[in-house]
Amino acid sequence: MEATLQQQATAKSARGSSLVVRDLVVRYGEVEAVSGISFAAEPGDFITLLGPSGCGKSTTLRCIAGLETPSGGTIAIDGRTVAGPGVEVPPERRGINMVFQSYAIWPHMSVFDNVAYGLRGRGANPRLVRERTLEALELVGLPHLENRFGTELSGGQQQRVAVARAVVTRPGVILFDEPLSNLDAGLRERMREELLELQRQVGLTALYVTHDQTEAMSMSDRVVLMNHGVIEQADPPRQLYRRPASMFAASFVGNANLVRGRLTDLGSGAGRLATASGDIAVVGELEHTAAGEGDAVAVFRPENVVVGDAAEAMENRWIGQVVQAAYLGPRTDVTFEVAGQPIRAVLHPEEPVEPGDRVTVGVAASHVHFVPAEG
Numbered sequence: 462m463e464a465t466l467q468q469q470a471t472a473k474s475a476r477g478s479s480l481v482v483r484d485l486v487v488r489y490g491e492v493e494a495v496s497g498i499s500f501a502a503e504p505g506d507f508i509t510l511l512g513p514s515g516c517g518k519s520t521t522l523r524c525i526a527g528l529e530t531p532s533g534g535t536i537a538i539d540g541r542t543v544a545g546p547g548v549e550v551p552p553e554r555r556g557i558n559m560v561f562q563s564y565a566i567w568p569h570m571s572v573f574d575n576v577a578y579g580l581r582g583r584g585a586n587p588r589l590v591r592e593r594t595l596e597a598l599e600l601v602g603l604p605h606l607e608n609r610f611g612t613e614l615s616g617g618q619q620q621r622v623a624v625a626r627a628v629v630t631r632p633g634v635i636l637f638d639e640p641l642s643n644l645d646a647g648l649r650e651r652m653r654e655e656l657l658e659l660q661r662q663v664g665l666t667a668l669y670v671t672h673d674q675t676e677a678m679s680m681s682d683r684v685v686l687m688n689h690g691v692i693e694q695a696d697p698p699r700q701l702y703r704r705p706a707s708m709f710a711a712s713f714v715g716n717a718n719l720v721r722g723r724l725t726d727l728g729s730g731a732g733r734l735a736t737a738s739g740d741i742a743v744v745g746e747l748e749h750t751a752a753g754e755g756d757a758v759a760v761f762r763p764e765n766v767v768v769g770d771a772a773e774a775m776e777n778r779w780i781g782q783v784v785q786a787a788y789l790g791p792r793t794d795v796t797f798e799v800a801g802q803p804i805r806a807v808l809h810p811e812e813p814v815e816p817g818d819r820v821t822v823g824v825a826a827s828h829v830h831f832v833p834a835e836g
């Protein structure tokens with residue numbers, strides 16, 4: 462009996478490999494692009510390397526792919542060391558495939574031949590090549606385009622072909638290097654959902670590189686946030702957003718209000734941060750907090766800031782003056798000034814706030830998190 466795609470997918474769902482990167486260092490002459498990072502993926506995980514341009518994401522990915530030789534550390538796939546002291550397994554023998562930002566599909570070949578290429582290269586028999594290639598094209602929703610040429614495809618279709626080509630040889634890990642950045646915003650959103658669904662269906666382990674926090678937050682089981690060649694934080698998206706480990710993490714992912722001052726432990730799991738001028742004090746919970754007593758930064762998200770009567774009930778409340786109010790339809794973005802400190806809020810669009818208004822601004826202690834001061 463012909464197995465359905467779903468059955469095949471379920472049967473394959475244990476196919477993802479584990480990936481362990483330990484103390485990875487990459488130097489280019491004087492430049493240290495990656496400075497001793499460690500992270501791991503379980504079979505079937507979707508892990509994203511997120512960070513600003515130049516932080517070392519692509520270099521890390523290229524080391525895993527075998528396109529770059531690490532200066533130090535080890536990389537293991539399914540428990541087998543593929544890169545490390547004295548070990549360098551060639552890319553094609555690592556059980557991985559890569560999808561690039563530039564698609565890198567061959568324009569002079571048909572869609573079918575593009576996808577079948579990897580299987581033919583391994584000497585697979587023609588019947589298997591046809592079966593697997595059509596299966597991969599079906600997975601990306603393109604079985605009707607098998608005879609088209611690369612030049613006759615839209616950007617989204619080319620990227621789907623590139624994904625089909627990467628899954629057809631059934632690798633244990635797929636590496637994605639900013640695969641959606643050449644697509645327009647609407648298509649990017651749709652492709653995000655498609656890619657994730659495909660990865661879940663096929664059960665692959667995915668390592669995805671992006672500088673786009675929306676992609677990272679919406680797709681990943683875990684986000685590895687990098688900066689200047691090191692890992693700032695590696696956590697599931699909710700944890701990363703709610704409990705940032707550093708000022709960099711707090712401000713790179715989403716918007717954050719940051720109030721600098723000195724943190725004092727009040728006992729019973731609460732802390733109080735006072736600004737140098739003493740004009741603002743912020744009370745927060747110390748559970749899971751990333752900072753100790755002393756110089757620290759209080760972090761709270763604009764969407765947790767409330768005004769008026771709601772603010773009166775909060776542990777933290779201040780008198781603020783509206784500096785700016787931008788009505789955006791579903792919400793109004795407001796900046797208040799509280800004792801010289803800007804405090805941003807995302808308010809309901811019906812909230813009547815006008816520049817110059819003086820109102821009570823507040824935030825619950827449970828929404829305040831402390832991180833270490835930097836520099």
Ligand SMILES: Nc1ncnc2c1ncn2[C@@H]1O[C@H](COP(=O)(O)OP(=O)(O)OP(=O)(O)O)[C@@H](O)[C@H]1O
Pocket residue numbers: 489492493494512513514515516517518519520521672
């Ligand atoms: N072949 C190379 N020779 C010298 N320096 C390099 C080389 N490749 C990368 N670098 C440097 O290493 C650092 C990390 O680069 P990498 O491409 O990994 O960053 P990235 O986080 O992927 O950035 P982007 O998002 O811009 O691609 C950068 O400072 C970069 O200039």
